[in-house]
Amino acid sequence: MAQQVEVKVPDIGDFKDVEVIELLVKPGDAIAKDQSLITVESDKASMEIPSSAAGIVKQLMVKLGDKVSKDSPLLVIDSEAQAPPPAKAAAPAASPSVAAPPSSSAHRATTPPEPATPKPASSASSDSVEITVPDIGDFKDVEVIELLVKPGDTVAKDQSLITVESDKASMEIPSSHAGVIKELKIKIGDKVSKGTPVATLSGAGSAAPKSVQPAPASATPSPAATPEAETAEAPTRSHAFATEMGARPEPLEPSPTPGGKPHASPSVRKFARELGVELTAVRGSGPKGRITEDDVRSHVKGVMAGGVRPAAAAGAAVTASGVASHLPAWPQVDFAKFGSIKRVEMSRIRRISGPALTRNWVTIPHVTNHDDADITELEAFRVQLNKENEKSGIKLTMLAFLIKACVAALKKFPEFNSSIDASTGDAIILKEYFNIGFAADTPNGLVVPVVKDADKKGVIDIAQETGVLAAKARDGKLGPTDMQGGTFSISSLGGIGGTYFTPIINAPEVAILGVCRSQMRPVWDGKQFVPRLILPLSLSWDHRVVDGAGAARFNSYLAQVLADFRRVLL
Numbered sequence: 001m002a003q004q005v006e007v008k009v010p011d012i013g014d015f016k017d018v019e020v021i022e023l024l025v026k027p028g029d030a031i032a033k034d035q036s037l038i039t040v041e042s043d044k045a046s047m048e049i050p051s052s053a054a055g056i057v058k059q060l061m062v063k064l065g066d067k068v069s070k071d072s073p074l075l076v077i078d079s080e081a082q083a084p085p086p087a088k089a090a091a092p093a094a095s096p097s098v099a100a101p102p103s104s105s106a107h108r109a110t111t112p113p114e115p116a117t118p119k120p121a122s123s124a125s126s127d128s129v130e131i132t133v134p135d136i137g138d139f140k141d142v143e144v145i146e147l148l149v150k151p152g153d154t155v156a157k158d159q160s161l162i163t164v165e166s167d168k169a170s171m172e173i174p175s176s177h178a179g180v181i182k183e184l185k186i187k188i189g190d191k192v193s194k195g196t197p198v199a200t201l202s203g204a205g206s207a208a209p210k211s212v213q214p215a216p217a218s219a220t221p222s223p224a225a226t227p228e229a230e231t232a233e234a235p236t237r238s239h240a241f242a243t244e245m246g247a248r249p250e251p252l253e254p255s256p257t258p259g260g261k262p263h264a265s266p267s268v269r270k271f272a273r274e275l276g277v278e279l280t281a282v283r284g285s286g287p288k289g290r291i292t293e294d295d296v297r298s299h300v301k302g303v304m305a306g307g308v309r310p311a312a313a314a315g316a317a318v319t320a321s322g323v324a325s326h327l328p329a330w331p332q333v334d335f336a337k338f339g340s341i342k343r344v345e346m347s348r349i350r351r352i353s354g355p356a357l358t359r360n361w362v363t364i365p366h367v368t369n370h371d372d373a374d375i376t377e378l379e380a381f382r383v384q385l386n387k388e389n390e391k392s393g394i395k396l397t398m399l400a401f402l403i404k405a406c407v408a409a410l411k412k413f414p415e416f417n418s419s420i421d422a423s424t425g426d427a428i429i430l431k432e433y434f435n436i437g438f439a440a441d442t443p444n445g446l447v448v449p450v451v452k453d454a455d456k457k458g459v460i461d462i463a464q465e466t467g468v469l470a471a472k473a474r475d476g477k478l479g480p481t482d483m484q485g486g487t488f489s490i491s492s493l494g495g496i497g498g499t500y501f502t503p504i505i506n507a508p509e510v511a512i513l514g515v516c517r518s519q520m521r522p523v524w525d526g527k528q529f530v531p532r533l534i535l536p537l538s539l540s541w542d543h544r545v546v547d548g549a550g551a552a553r554f555n556s557y558l559a560q561v562l563a564d565f566r567r568v569l570l
């Protein structure tokens with residue numbers, strides 16, 4: 001008979017009121033023993049709470065943002081229901097305190113771990129000790145992922161020496177003695193278990209030195225040299241739990257620095273490392289900017305698509321400025337609570353263009369100037385030409401005239417046909433060719449095919465070419481070369497509507513023209529109001545390259561060209 005069991009938060013030492021930041025299961029899920037159920041986090045520690053039993057989740061008793069402590073109810077499971085076997089060798093993390101007698105790992109979770117027991121180093125002088133990995137529960141062959149000290153460093157008692165990690169938890173291995181590191185006996189990638197030698201310490205047993213060396217800059221900062229650290233007793237219970245569950249032991253943790261360690265659970269760190277992803281380059285979408293497995297996946301997809309640079313010069317600019325690190329967490333809303341919902345996967349184009357648009361919007365200081373062009377004569381000319389060419393099937397579009405007019409304006413204001421030299425950041429590359437991209441709306445999302453050498457083509461050729469490219473775009477048949485080499489872009493919503501908008505610059509270009517629907521408006525000619533066809537123009541430009549006065553001149557000239565197309569010849 002099915003037995004319903006309430007799973008509670010196990011003994012988590014001195015941690016109280018820790019926040020639930022991730023729900024890893026939902027009602028109806030079949031869970032294995034030791035499968036992680038939730039992630040909780042304090043300001044210093046994050047830990048995944050595993051299940052002590054297999055079964056089907058009947059009811060979740062916590063939600064995101066809840067604060068939990070020991071014995072807080074987590075969920076109800078039907079323990080006799082069919083459940084999968086354990087997916088992986090699970091970490092012997094804290095076990096729920098009900099449903100089964102405490103396992104050995106549960107016992108360990110509530111018992112302070114022994115500090116590393118030193119033994120006289122055989123190859124060392126009499127005041128040397130060999131620091132070995134202490135009892136770390138059922139963890140065996142866990143990987144060394146960080147060396148926090150190096151030979152010659154002076155370390156305090158309880159100062160972390162290395163970080164090891166399994167798929168569920170990471171932990172720092174502290175030194176049981178103060179002294180000077182004589183020799184490190186392990187390297188990154190080594191697998192360690194209880195008793196594995198970590199380092200030989202000289203001067204061990206003496207009082208901790210006054211000055212404690214920080215850890216290498218690239219590693220986790222070592223504990224601050226505080227009197228507390230120097231005189232620290234054996235780890236406390238909370239320290240023990242924090243260590244076992246991947247937390248940074250509170251008494252030894254320096255204040256986090258802005259732009260410091262990325263915020264991610266041990267399993268996400270492991271996943272990122274397997275893919276060779278530097279977590280500092282990944283933007284976290286979880287609570288408090290926490291990086292999720294999906295964030296790592298999206299980052300990789302962005303890099304593969306060329307949308308995100310791995311070491312992220314652009315991203316780094318954002319991080320270095322503190323913008324990203326100070327953004328509030330993305331709101332996590334259970335939309336289904338308010339009504340029925342339907343999840344639709346994003347198209348490939350949208351998944352690729354999204355990160356690129358975000359990069360452009362966040363890293364380019366955009367300004368948009370709006371202006372109006374009187375296209376009464378131009379539209380009459382276009383209509384007349386289309387009538388004349390009706391039989392040939394040639395259709396001249398406003399877009400083709402716009403491309404030609406933009407080339408004229410770009411020739412007059414060459415800084416709009418440029419890019420920042422990405423290698424140095426201190427020069428502008430002026431392009432002497434005129435390749436004009438145009439945004440094309442397709443069922444799968446936005447693409448920007450490019451009309452190459454538009455300065456050398458007539459309006460009819462351009463109209464035909466944009467027609468071909470737009471059809472290819474809609475059919476998903478554009479090749480990479482169709483979208484490369486652009487120097488300036490146009491986004492025309494004229495066929496749809498609107499008045500003005502703020503187009504996003506298509507990096508590495510420095511400007512983009514947005515065009516909306518032309519409207520007949522009354523315009524004062526000095527004596528009377530006359531009906532004129534007015535085309536709204538919106539020019540977004542990169543303020544690192546262009547100034548407002550230049551943009552106003554560009555728009556004004558473009559409007560003049562559109563008002564009197566003979567100016568294209570000048």
Ligand code: CAO
Pocket residue numbers: 397398399400438439440441442446466470491492493494495496503515516517518519535
């Ligand atoms: N004002 C008034 N009418 C306009 C106009 C304007 N500025 N621009 C076009 N039109 C009219 C055309 O004359 C045409 O009318 P007829 O059929 O009566 O001749 C109709 O609108 C349709 O034109 P179109 O927009 O299909 O053709 P186009 O060559 O002007 O544009 C293309 C082609 C590819 C730019 C367009 O189809 C498109 O995809 N536009 C959307 C671009 C976009 O999504 N931008 C936003 C990017 S940011 O998310």
